[in-house]
Amino acid sequence: MNASLPSSGAPARPFEGSARAAELIARIEDFLHGELADLVRVHGIDHEHGASRELLRQVWRRSQALGFYGMTLPEAMGGLGLSVLDHVLVKEAIYASGSPLAPHVLGELSGPPRVGALVRKATPHHMERFIVPVARAEKAICFALTEAEAGSDAGAVQTRAVREGEHFVLNGRKRFISGSPFADFAVLMASTASDPAQREVSAFFVDLTQPGVRVEAGYKTMAGQSHTGDIVLEDCRIPVANLVGEPGRGLALALGRITVNRLLHCPAMVGLAAVALRDACEYAGRRRQFGRAIGQFQAIQHLLADMATELAAARALMLATARQIDAGSEARAEASMAKLFCSESAFRIADRAVQIHGGEGIVQGRRVEFLFRMLRMYRVLTGTSEIQRNTIARELLGELPG
Structure with a gap:
């Protein structure tokens, strides 16, 4: 396969990845310029006007059926086991298509890339309740770390998770969370330290439809679309079983x-x-x-x-x-x-x-x-x-x- 440089009239260059990646890119480009291009045209989607939640679910399900959506998952879950180089080339080709639906082909905002790294720490409960539905494009998930006072300083999260019996009670506000307006779940980072001055960040799966949690998405970033929102937690009770890994190891999971x-x-x-x-x-x-x-x-x-x-x-x-x-x-x-x-x-x-x-x-x-x-x-x-x-x-x- 030869891939052309992006400028008009530029000479062809040899494809740098594997034959498998070249074949995958060709099929994804057919998807982008065929079915997805038709959706974009029929529904008036562009970079300023995003797809509805239901239409995005249609895109995710179709991408999953074609074998693209879960390609970043471990091979045991249907992932393709691509090298990092092949993964980079596939993703580059998707964005170079110029399609406004490019971020959704692999589910980057709300799909398997958000959970793939957690599989090694996942319990059977995590797999059945959260990870498998995301992998099957039945549910969407976001990653919630950032707060008003915790951006570059990721360990400074103020959202609190206090254990009460067999539950954790969560309170706080997550800010600028990509994919939250159309997510069902969140992988959410919260402090479990007994002393608020200490840094002990833990990771939890949170169902965004349950009582005590809501998504506020009334603002747009400078890119225009409403892909970003805040997650507000007010006495949100989640089972202890939703803890991912060990207490205090949330940042290690997030940054691993x-x-x-x-x-x-x-x-x-x-x-x-x-x-x-x-x-x-x-x-x-x-x-x-x-x-x-x-x-x-x-x-x-x-x-x-x-x-x-x-x-x-x-x-x-x-x-x-x-x-x-x-x-x-x-x-x-x-x-x-x-x-x-x-x-x-x-x-x-x-x-x-x-x-x-x-x-x-x-x-x-x-x-x-x-x-x-x-x-x-x-x-x-x-x-x-x-x-x-x-x-x-x-x-x-x-x-x-x-």
Whole structure:
């Protein structure tokens, strides 16, 4: 399989992954450009106007039936056992399609990627009640860590879980929780310390439909869609059996695959940046000023050249890091470098795409304008650029004397 570079007229390049990944990408692209494209057209879905909850469930169920939805699960649960490199390439291809339903093909906001890492700590109760229904696309789940005072400082959660007999009673508010407006369950982090000044964060499965919990989703992020909300807990009683792993080990569960998870956010940025570059090239070829296409002006050509170069560099770093992880390296610094560079570069690419579009680029409803906002968010989401720099520096310098 040969995959084309995202810019118009670019030479073909050999596919970097396995034959299995190439075949999977081809089938997913057929799904994106066939059934999902029809849904997008019929229901008027775009990057500003998302699908209804019921329509999303239809997408999840269909993706699960085709074998895409649970590909990140352990092989014993029907996962495909892909290498990190293949996973990165599949996800990049999904986002490079430009489909507004791209995040839902693998269930990234609300499906199997949210629970796959928990399987090793799951009890039979967890599997039957929460994980298997999510894997089958029967239920949706979100991951609830962030709070008003706990973002980059993940251990500072103020949501409390107090044990009373065979139940925990939860009180608090989770903030900016992706996928919560259409989730049935949450993997939720709460403090179980007897002293609020201590840090002892535990993980729980919470049914979002039960008494004492509600989702407030009356705000939008700068990306436009209402995929984000708050989870409010007021004397919410959950069985002790909903505790995941040992008390106080919630952050270890949440961050146990942080290196891989950081890297796996990069394909979305790279894929979206490829869409921005593709749109900019197409617009430069058809927009005419002073009697000729603006792509003939050197100023535009230099913008496009810089965009393509940064995209190639970001993509190369992403793929190199994936190969390192597959080879057994911890790659902590490299994963943070990839997240830092991909997010910053993708935003610069989107910024130049807006510049090339001129007045058309600053009109809401234009795809490049959405990409500008979406890619700006990635510099904050899943670990800010500053946190990535801290991680890189710590890996370079080691523990310094006080």
